[in-house]
Amino acid sequence: DTGVSQDPRHKITKRGQNVTFRCDPISEHNRLYWYRQTLGQGPEFLTYFQNEAQLEKSRLLSDRFSAERPKGSFSTLEIQRTEQGDSAMYLCASSAGRQNTEAFFGQGTRLTVV
Amino acid sequence: AQKVTQAQTEISVVEKEDVTLDCVYETRDTTYYLFWYKQPPSGELVFLIRRNSFDEQNEISGRYSWNFQKSTSSFNFTITASQVVDSAVYFCALIRIYNQGGKLIFGQGTELSVKP
16 A cells, blocks of 8 residues: 555553654655644644655644654654643645645544543 | 635435535635545545636536636535445645645535435
């Protein structure tokens, strides 16, 4: 399967713990995006990378959140000291680089903070 | 600011009925792209269509059709002869063209339920 892959698919964690999610984009795509989707809402942009450079971060991305994309391949999203409000679906997408091209999404990581 | 509004939260139809999903957007840009995505229960967003702001021609793809009207800032999506497999959440989205990295601005989504 050459689509966008996310791991894990589900994560349950206790409040205050750190969690890390991984995204493997489509191999020739140089842009990678993270979105967050809460129940009944559309996805909201968190951050994006062009190759290994993180070019934009949303104000939604508090200092407890950090994302990396070493070597411009896979990306990780870490949430430190999780809060119940962090419970959501975290979606990763990749695209071929031009702003008008469609983004391809992974199946997401559903985070539940208890 | 850019905004996408999908006023219909949920729609329920019986199989073979036609259904239209509404999308209204706000932007001060003259150049932008509009998208529709489908999100089945598995969670993955599936790309359906892209339309640029200079092209107001309607498009048809099988049972799907899209009506883009710049004058009313609307980009509506019609499914003809709906099927149970069309049941999903559908999102309309906007991309600004310049200096925005291609990030999508999504509406709240419309959950479509097609009953047999």
